Ligand code: FES
């Protein structure tokens with residue numbers, strides 16, 4: 001039986017103590033041990049970028065990262081970018097611009113966009129394209145993603161970080177039920 005490693009991880013602002021085999025990948029720890037299924041696995045070999053999460057604020061392919069090597073690390077997935085019940089400005093901008101098609105690449109795209117915007121609140125179009133190129137979108141929505149990041153920057157510059165459901169519905173002109 002393979003040796004287990006004790007690992008302390010902080011994921012989406014909550015602390016976990018885990019015992020994992022040395023071969024366990026972060027994508028599996030997040031999805032199957034901790035239930036963060038917003039993390040998607042596409043290729044499983046570092047090419048598609050759909051599995052990207054933030055580890056100590058750096059974008060990281062969770063399919064190529066061993067959990068046992070992350071003792072003491074802080075991890076953020078798409079579930080951790082807002083308080084419960086809210087959407088982040090980047091998520092709202094992605095919806096508004098129509099960038100979310102099938103949605104499979106969206107969590108990875110948004111985590112990469114967040115890492116970029118956290119570093120540079122005034123990215124050029126070329127910088128946005130360069131960062132987003134680390135995630136493959138089979139629906140081909142790259143231009144929409146670029147527009148979405150620009151829009152998210154506008155929100156964030158105005159201090160609009162989180163939106164509640166009513167605000168999102170109003171923005172999208174959706175009928176408010178009940
Ligand atoms: S699933 Fe990790 S890069 Fe494709």
Ligand code: FES
Nearest residue numbers: 102105137138139
């Ligand atoms: S929206 Fe479908 S893969 Fe990107």
